[in-house]
Each structure stands twice: as C-alpha cells, then as structure tokens.
Amino acid sequence: MIESLEPVLDNLPFLWAGIETTLVVSALSVACSLVLGFAAGLGRCFGPAWLRLPLVFYIDSMRAIPVLVVIVWTFFAFPILFGLTMTPIVAAVGAISVHVAASIAEIVRAGVESIRQGQSWAGLALGMSHAQLLRKVILPQAVTRMLPSFGSAIIVTIKDSAIASVIAVPDVIRHAESVVAQTYRPFEVYSFAMLVFFAILFPVARVVDRLYLRIGHRGRS
Amino acid sequence: MNATTDKAIRADRAAVPRLEFVEVRKAFGDLVVLDGVTIRVDPGEVVCVIGPSGSGKSTLLKCANALEPIQGGRIVFDGQPLPADAEGIRRVRRRMGMVFQSFELFPHMTALANVEAGPRTVLGMDAASARARAEALLDKVGLADKAAQYPSALSGGQQQRVAIARALAMEPEVMLFDEPTSALDPETIGEVLGVMKRLAEEGMTMVVVTHEMTFARRVADRVVVLDRGRVLEEGPPRQIFEEAREPRTREFLSHLEWTG
Amino acid sequence: MTLDWSVVWEHRWALAAGAAMTIQLTVLTMLLAVPGGILLAAMRLSPLRLLRWPATAFVEFFRCTPLVLQVYWAFYVLPSEFDVRLSGFATGLLALTLNVSAFNSETFRAGISSIRRGQSDAALAMGMSSFQAFRIVVLPQAVKRVLPVLATTWVALFKDTSLVSVIAVSDLAYTAMQLRSRTFRILEMLTAMALIYWAMGYPQAKITDWIHRRMAGRE
Secondary structure, three states, rough: OOOOOOOHHHHHHHHHHHHHHHHHHHHHHHHHHHHHHHHHHHHHHHHOOHHHHHHHHHHHHHHHHOOHHHHHHHHHHHHHOOOOOHHHHHHHHHHHHHHHHHHHHHHHHHHHHHHOHHHHHHHHHHHOOOHHHHHHHHHHHHHHHHHHHHHHHHHHHHHHHHHHHHHHOOHHHHHHHHHHHHHOHHHHHHHHHHHHHHHHHHHHHHHHHHHHHHHHHHOOO | HHHHHHHHHHHHHOOOOOOEEEEEEEOOOEEEEEEEEEEEEEOEEEEEOOOOOOOOOHHHHHHOOOOOOOEEEEEOOEEEEOOEEEEEEEHHHHOEEEEEOEEEEEEEOOHHHHHHHHHHHOOOOHHHHHHHHHHHHHHHHHHHHHHOHHHHHOOOOHHHHHHHHHHOOOOOEEEEEEEOOOOOOOOHHHHHOOOOOOOOHHHEEEEEEEEOHHHHHHOOOOHHHHHHHHEEEOOOOOHHHHHOHHHHHHHHHHHHHHEE | OOOHHHHHHHHHHHHHHHHHHHHHHHHHHHHHHHHHHHHHHHHHOOOOOHHHHHHHHHHHHOOOOOOHHHHHHHHHHHHHHOOOOHHHHHHHHHHHHHHHHHHHHHHHHHHOOOOOOOHHHHHHOOOOHHHHHHHHHHHHHHHHHHHHHHHHOOOOOOHHHHHHHHHHOOHHHHHHHHHHHOOOOOOHHHHHHHHHHHHHHHHHHHHHHHHHHHHHHHO
C-alpha cells in the first residue's frame, strides 16, 4: 500500500507550511473563543436583561448552526453586508471563535451555577459586594470545575480549524490537497495529515481525560 | 458572679435595641413563612429562637441581614431601618456576623485565609493586620494549629469554629447563628457551644436559632418560641422551659424531651 | 447593495431536498452508530485484550482526528487504494457512522461503568442472574445517563452532516452553496442556509435540554 514515503518527504516543507497555518488558526481560535466565551458566560449569568436575552439567543443559535455554515457565511456574506474584506484566516478564526464561544459560555454558566447558594450567602453576609463575591469565592471554585469541559472545547476548536480549508485557508489539508493533485498519492498524503492532527490532539485528549478524573474526585463545596 | 443577671441588668438599661423585627412578614410565593413577627434584641442580650421545623426560624435570620427580602413590616438595626440600596445593605452586613448550619467555609482557602477574607476583601485591611487579627481569632476558638489546613481536612466542629472566627473577624455588633450545631456529630457539638457560651459571657449580642435546649436554658437571656410564622411565646428560659404559658409550647417541648 | 430574496423562494424545492438529505444522513447515521457504539463499548469493556486494544485504537483515532479529514480520506483513499467505489452519499455516511460510533462507545462505556458496583452486587445478592441484574437494575439506570448524552451527540451529528458537502453530497450546505454560485446571490443564499439550519437545529437543541432536565430530575 505504501509504496514509498516520497510524496510526503519530497513535499515536506510545503506540508510543514500548512501545519504551521493550522497551528496558528487553532491557537488563535482557542484564545479568542475562551476570552469571548468567558465574557459571554458571565454576561449571561449576571448581566442586565437587555444583555442577557440576546446572549441566550446567540448561545442557543450556535448550537443549531454548523460551524461550516458560520465559516462560509463569515467569509463570503459578512463582507458584502458590511462592505469590508477579510483574509481567509481572519474569517476562519473569527467564525470558529464565535461558534465555540457559545459552548464556552454554557460551560461557564454551568460552572457558576454549580456552586452552592450557601457560599454566596456566606460571602454576602461578610459584606462582600457581588463583584467581590464572584472574584474571591465563586469563580475560583467554579473555574476548577470547568477545566475538563474547557479541555473538550479546545479539542473541538482544533478540529474545527480543519474546516477552514473550505474557504481556502492554506492549512495542512489545503496543502495536502495540492500535493495529492500533483503526486496522485492520496493515501500517503492524507494519512500524513491525519497523523499530524492525531499528534496534536492525542496528548490534549489525554490531559483532558486526566482532568476529568481529578475533578471528579473533588468533593462538592 | 451571675452572668445572667449581669446581662439582664445591662439589657434593662438599653435605650436603643440592637436589632428589632417589627411585624415582619415574609412569603415564598404563596407560602407564608413569617406572619407578623416582632422580636426585640437589646445590646448584650442572647436571644434563642426555638420552634418546630417549618416555623420560619432560619428565614428570620436571613431577613435580618437582607439575604432574604421581606414583604411586610421592617427590620431595625441600631435604631435605623435596613437600607434599601445595595451599598447600604453591605455596610450593615459588615456590622452583623452570620454563622450557617452548613458552615459554608470557602473550600479553596485555608482556615486562616477564610478568617482573613472579610477584613482583607471587605474592609480593605492590609495583609499583615488581617493576618494578625485572623491568627488571634483562630487562637481564641482553639484552632491556632489548624491555620494552614483546608476545610476538607477539618472536622465539622472545627469547621464551624473557623466559621465563627470568620464572622468575628469583622468585629460585628451582633452575631446571628442559624442552627449552628444541627449538622454536627454529637461529640463536636460541645466544642462549638463552648465557644458560643464564651462569646455570650463577653457580652456579644447574639440571636441563636437552635434545637439545643440545654444551651438555651443555660446561656439565653430570653427564649422566643416561633410557631407557624408567629411568635407563640417569649420570656426568660425558666419561664419557657418550666412554666410555659401556651399549650403548644408545652407540647413542642415535651415532644423534644421525649425524642431527645 | 440590493437584496433579492426571491431567489431563495424560487429554489425552495432544491433547498428542501437538501434539508431532507441532511435529515436522512442524520437519522441513518444514528441508526447505525448506536449499535456500533454499543459493540465498541462492549469490546472496550471486554476482558480480552484482543478485543479491547483494536476497539480502543479505533475510538482514539476517530476522536483525535477531524471529521472533515476523515471524510476526505474515505472519499479519496477508498477508491484509489482499496478499489472500493462508493457513492458520495455512502462515503459520507460511512465516515459519519464510524465517527459517531466512536463517540457513542465512550458514552455507553461511561454510562455502564458509572453505575455503582453496589447496584449489581445488590441485584446478585437478591439471587438475580448476571443477565437479569444487567437488564433490570443496571441497564435502566444506564439508559437514564446515556440518553441525554446521545441527544447532545444527535444535535452535534446534525451539524456535522454539513461536512459531507466537501465531497459534493447534495445536503443542505452543498445545495445552498451551489445555488449561491449559480445565482450570484451570495448574501441571500448563505443567510437562507444559516436560517434553515437554525430552524431545524434550534428545536432539536431545546428538546435536548428538556431531555437533560427530565433525566437529571429522576436521579
């Protein structure tokens, strides 16, 4: 089956450039989605009604729409609507971040709500303001609980970055497609791409599994 | 020296009650939990609130520091009604200390950090002063050696004593105890009641919701019996426990004695 | 910028066909992936290494690589290397099924393992056979834990079917994107595509919430 590794080895620099793009898109998407999602989650929990309702709508809607659709819409339709252009990478990172941020927001909400009401009473009884209560009592406990789910969301984000190839982001899949078109060796080249993703995601998945085990052993407050 | 008569004299001299519930009404939706409760607590007094479950005892305390809103009547603290604004409420809460049935220590902080939490976060105290105050209070409740431990490593009684120290760290004018020993093993109840008794002897104004009748008998200046959201009877412990006027009071007490 | 939404209405039947294909793929995949997941879970829980290791490798592989790449791989490699020629639909279905089976196996494995040992001990102590203990005591409780996760997986699957569009399978995404190219009404078509997915997916998400609530309450 594998006649030789030539198709991969000969084109390694080109494929490597694709891997770099994948890593950049993944990293940027993870960072942006965590920041956006955390803000959205806190806004959804504690914000005024005019903020909460649109946030709930946004969060629920992202659960219904595929990330591919969001990516394609962001790259092709958004510029028409607002009269600006964007590079494929910007569109991809923006779309994936907005999509994943909705799940992050839900994780934040679940984490915050899992803290017993008694903890809030204890903090408020001492005279803490709501902001102090959140910062000193609620979030430190909640974030620990959220970590495994954040880990799963990060895995999803990295996989979503692969879909960016659909809007011609020059990632590892796009570059693999080019190499296959020239070498006619899809098996070696696509398998290589698979292995690249596996090499990135497998360690992350193991860390997440470990987190789930450790957090599961923690008592409730 | 008779601690009880000493406090009784002090109470008589008080012009302004420390805490007052005036015709307080509280409902959760359709369920009326407090139906016109009037209780007066003078400075230095220890008032124990007893009564059957469902009588509204716990809710009463949470109304005192506005953790629960009331629908009728008013709460008066140090001659002033409870403020309506958030900042005002926070200032009042700093002057009241609350101890919960479930301790509610912050599990991600050591015992010392728990006691420091109030002074550092709320009072903006510097680290050194807060630490000194916390260490002194932990020593006072007999847990100086547990300062670096996390709540999960402490027994129930120890956790509750830390919780008392945490509340005292704010130097409150009144301490509210919400069934402080109900969640404790019998062996550890004594150590917590001991701390509370010393507090009372030092002259702290205390409102204690409790099932511990022996404590109420020995330490309370006044006992209030709450039943179905109303004050059934109140008076010095001797009156309530030995010469109760209301039949329902006697019924409640005899039931307790029998099961206790 | 002038918008012409009539194009969407003009091509409503094509879009409906695409939506039907999306639903078809979702239903078929889940029908295949539930038994697939049970099989894999059983293999992973088996005492035999011969069964456990391949199943674990399979599951890890499908969880740690992107679905879109799995679709590409199946589409290009099966004909060229293994001389297996499947339609685009079948290829997409295959990739989706294998992928979701892997996730389901984790769901089933966790659900079964999470039932406390004491439960089956208690059942056996009453004199039940292993099979009875499983059927009467463990399985109903496992179902309660598994059902909400399956519902969430279903909604994720519904969204993932859009990836078959990359191999020109005429689901909603592909159909809408083709129409966009043909009619040049980019904003209208793409927005319509998003709205139709939203209209189908939103109720599914809400039903999933309901299932989570119902199952959690009974614990």
